[in-house]
Amino acid sequence: MYSLSHYCRIWLTSARYSVTRMLMFRGDFFVWALVELFWMTVNLLVISVIYQHTDSIAGWNKYQMMLLVGTSLLIQRFLMGFFWSSIFEMGRNIRSGHFDFFLAQPGNVMFMATTRKIDPDSLINSLVATGVVVYSAHQLGLHPGFTNIALYALMVACGVIIHYSMLVLCISAAFWITSAQGIEGSYFTLSEFSRLPRQAFHGLANIAFVWILPIVVVSNAPASTLLKGFDLTIALWLLAITALWFALAIFVFNRGLRRYSSASS
Numbered sequence: 001m002y003s004l005s006h007y008c009r010i011w012l013t014s015a016r017y018s019v020t021r022m023l024m025f026r027g028d029f030f031v032w033a034l035v036e037l038f039w040m041t042v043n044l045l046v047i048s049v050i051y052q053h054t055d056s057i058a059g060w061n062k063y064q065m066m067l068l069v070g071t072s073l074l075i076q077r078f079l080m081g082f083f084w085s086s087i088f089e090m091g092r093n094i095r096s097g098h099f100d101f102f103l104a105q106p107g108n109v110m111f112m113a114t115t116r117k118i119d120p121d122s123l124i125n126s127l128v129a130t131g132v133v134v135y136s137a138h139q140l141g142l143h144p145g146f147t148n149i150a151l152y153a154l155m156v157a158c159g160v161i162i163h164y165s166m167l168v169l170c171i172s173a174a175f176w177i178t179s180a181q182g183i184e185g186s187y188f189t190l191s192e193f194s195r196l197p198r199q200a201f202h203g204l205a206n207i208a209f210v211w212i213l214p215i216v217v218v219s220n221a222p223a224s225t226l227l228k229g230f231d232l233t234i235a236l237w238l239l240a241i242t243a244l245w246f247a248l249a250i251f252v253f254n255r256g257l258r259r260y261s262s263a264s265s
Contacts, residue, residue: 002107010107011115018118033121036080040073040128043195058199063139064227065197070132072195072219075159077129079167081122082160086114087167094174099260110253114168137226144226151230152222158242159218163191165242165249166213172249175256194219214241 022029047069051062060068090113093099105112137144144152170187193209198220201210209216221238224231 007107007111010112014116015118019120022120029121032119033124036077036121036125037128040125040132043069043073044132058197060197060199063136064223067133067136067140067226068197068219068223069195070129070136071156071223074126074129074133075156075163075194075219076191077122077126078156078160079163081119081126083114083164083167084122085117085119087164087171089117090114091171091174094171094260097261109257110168110250114164133226140227142226148225148230151235152225155222155225155235155238158238159222161242162214162218162245165245168249169245169252172253172256175259190215214245217241 044066047062047065050057051065055061057065090099093101093113099113102109102113102116167187190209190213193215196216198210198216201216217238221234224234
């Protein structure tokens with residue numbers, strides 16, 4: 001059983017490798033950072049255009065919506081910065097047999113396979129997403145205390161873990177099927193719903209994207225904490241579903257690992 005410090009050293013080594021690689025290919029870094037920045041800018045411009053024709057969407061005004069979108073973008077930047085490349089590469093490695101490399105590593109296989117790379121361009125743009133949240137809060141006249149800011153950060157972390165767990169579940173399908181590429185694309189499409197207010201979902205959509213797949217909740221819960229203050233029920237519910245999804249991801253990944261046929265078999 002390896003200690004927490006052991007995994008921290010492994011992660012720091014991987015992070016240093018990713019930063020060194022980024023410095024070797026600076027052009028790629030700047031191009032992808034600009035692409036992500038452009039994509040984030042488009043999302044914010046869409047909000048500005050929409051609110052030129054209306055004052056409220058599902059009870060949310062322009063700057064409340066910007067705070068929600070900024071929160072969603074922040075969660076996605078952290079997800080893409082810390083896990084995205086590693087998780088999607090894992091699917092290709094399972095199909096090619098290169099996943100053997102992680103089986104020989106000194107640590108938990110799921111940790112080793114999903115934290116091998118970081119994307120500095122996404123992490124840099126997380127500062128832009130944070131700026132959007134801060135600007136929106138300022139325009140709304142919000143002055144959250146340390147407790148609410150800490151709770152907001154905790155809920156953002158829960159959102160990252162939930163998205164991480166869902167991604168691992170999607171990619172784990174590669175242990176059973178030839179390719180999980182279609183599932184990967186479907187997940188990216190579903191994540192677009194995280195930038196919409198929870199109040200906009202009714203009926204089956206509410207059941208699907210709020211209760212079954214908590215795509216909407218992961219961004220709405222932290223945004224609501226800044227807008228309306230701490231809600232114990234929402235906080236406990238978010239922590240519970242975070243633990244549930246993470247446990248489910250571990251279970252499915254380990255079951256899939258038993259089915260893996262290495263390149264040498």
